[in-house]
Amino acid sequence: MSKLGSTTAVLFAGAGLLAGLVYLVGFVPAEPTQPVASAADRPNFAPDTLTSWFPDREEGDDFYPPESGPGPVMSDPAHPYVPNGEGRQPTYRVADLTNPILQPWAQEQMKKANDEVLAGKMPFIARERCWPAGVPAFQIFGRVRPVYFIQTPDIVWIIHRGDQQVRRVYMNVPHSANVKPSWYGESVGRYEGDELVVDTIGMNDKTFVDNYRTPHTEQLHVVERFKLINGGNTLEVSVEVDDPGAFTTPWRAIQRFKRYDEGGFREAICAENNFDYFSYGYADIPRDDMPDF
Numbered sequence: 241m242s243k244l245g246s247t248t249a250v251l252f253a254g255a256g257l258l259a260g261l262v263y264l265v266g267f268v269p270a271e272p273t274q275p276v277a278s279a280a281d282r283p284n285f286a287p288d289t290l291t292s293w294f295p296d297r298e299e300g301d302d303f304y305p306p307e308s309g310p311g312p313v314m315s316d317p318a319h320p321y322v323p324n325g326e327g328r329q330p331t332y333r334v335a336d337l338t339n340p341i342l343q344p345w346a347q348e349q350m351k352k353a354n355d356e357v358l359a360g361k362m363p364f365i366a367r368e369r370c371w372p373a374g375v376p377a378f379q380i381f382g383r384v385r386p387v388y389f390i391q392t393p394d395i396v397w398i399i400h401r402g403d404q405q406v407r408r409v410y411m412n413v414p415h416s417a418n419v420k421p422s423w424y425g426e427s428v429g430r431y432e433g434d435e436l437v438v439d440t441i442g443m444n445d446k447t448f449v450d451n452y453r454t455p456h457t458e459q460l461h462v463v464e465r466f467k468l469i470n471g472g473n474t475l476e477v478s479v480e481v482d483d484p485g486a487f488t489t490p491w492r493a494i495q496r497f498k499r500y501d502e503g504g505f506r507e508a509i510c511a512e513n514n515f516d517y518f519s520y521g522y523a524d525i526p527r528d529d530m531p532d533f
Contacts, residue, residue, distance in 0.1 A: 282431045283468050285389035285475065292386035292401075293475050293497035301380045301451050303479070303493035310491035312481075313339045313350075313452045319358070332357045335452035341487045346455050353453045365451060372405060372423040374447025375440045375462045376479045379495040381405070386502055396429055396436065401507075409438050416442075421458050423447065436466040449481060457485030473499045 285293070295301065302321070305311035315321040319334035334357055335350050342350070357363050366373050366381065373381035382400055390397040396409040409429040419426045419442030426442040440462045449456050460483040467476050475497040482490040 281434055283434055283436055283466065284391065285436075285466065285468070286391060287472075290501045290503055292388050292500050292502040294386050294500045295380070295382060296474065296496045296498040300382070300495075300497075303380060303450060303495055306492040306494060310341050310489050311339075312450055312491060312493040313342070313454045315452075316354070332363050333452050334358065335454065341489055341491045342454075343486055343488055346486050349455055350453055364453060366447065372447060373400070374423055374443055374449075375407070375425060375427070375460075376464065376481060376493070377447060377449055377451070378405070378407060378424075379464070379477050379479060380451060386500060387497065396438075409436075415439070421445075425460075432465075434467060438464045438466070440464070455486055456483045459483050459485040475499070 285291075301323075302314070303312040305314065313335050316334040316336045319331070321333045322328050322331045324330040334354050337347050337350055337354065353363060366377065378398070378400065385401045388399045388401070390399070394411055396411060398407040398409065399405070407424050407427060409427045411429050413428055415426060415428055421442055421444040423444060423446065425440045425444075427438050427440040429436060429438045431437070441460075443456070443458065443460050443462075445456060445458050445460075447456070448454055449460070460481070462482075463480040465478040467478070468474070469476050477495045477497075479493045479495065480490060481487070481493070
């Protein structure tokens with residue numbers, strides 16, 4: 241079985257690929273923990289070639305906290321995050337370091353990042369620097385760019401239009417015995433009733449779990465549950481995060497996307513189209529010194 245390789249994929253050799261692979265057929269998922277619904281009841285995140293999914297609020301690059309229990313790092317109440325487009329002076333994020341999920345080393349690393357922001361320095365944001373989002377930050381990577389799905393019996397592709405970042409979810413198979421760490425790790429999935437459950441391990445430690453620059457280790461283990469709600473017009477993703485190397489306890493978060501007819505997939509290159517060197521710093525944008533061909 242081919243495993244996840246590069247962070248961007250030459251997936252769209254033709255626009256017809258998206259149209260040809262947006263179907264879902266029935267099969268028995270491995271070791272389900274909930275009653276299995278019929279194939280017709282399983283979620284279809286790509287009912288036509290036009291459907292994409294946008295964060296359902298302007299500040300969609302933040303997670304929602306869970307109804308109860310440990311949740312994600314949020315904005316410091318003393319320095320509230322103001323996104324662009326609200327008619328107010330936007331701000332960069334300052335993390336709330338009182339969140340009890342953080343181990344001391346992670347808290348200290350984030351304090352340094354906070355101090356730089358408060359001193360007027362522009363923080364690292366993966367989307368703006370054209371770096372891979374990783375998991376679970378893929379769910380809050382977009383903000384104003386959509387996510388697309390291609391569902392087949394063996395693989396589910398989850399594609400972010402920004403730089404065509406791609407996740408591959410291998411269906412109804414166990415994890416590999418020895419997973420080599422990579423930007424997006426190894427994701428395996430199954431359908432449980434009306435949910436797509438995605439289990440991801442094997443991520444490197446080069447990404448953050450959110451836009452507050454919350455670090456993680458290679459022990460990171462993420463389980464995401466994708467479910468259609470609101471008559472199929474909202475995609476809700478429940479995220480469970482466990483990393484004993486960075487967090488004091490497992491924690492949960494939620495992201496929601498609204499269904500949007502974008503008129504089909506469009507490319508949105510990043511590194512090759514980013515000329516704001518003075519703002520972002522050219523050295524921070526991924527590039528190769530040698531061509532691949």
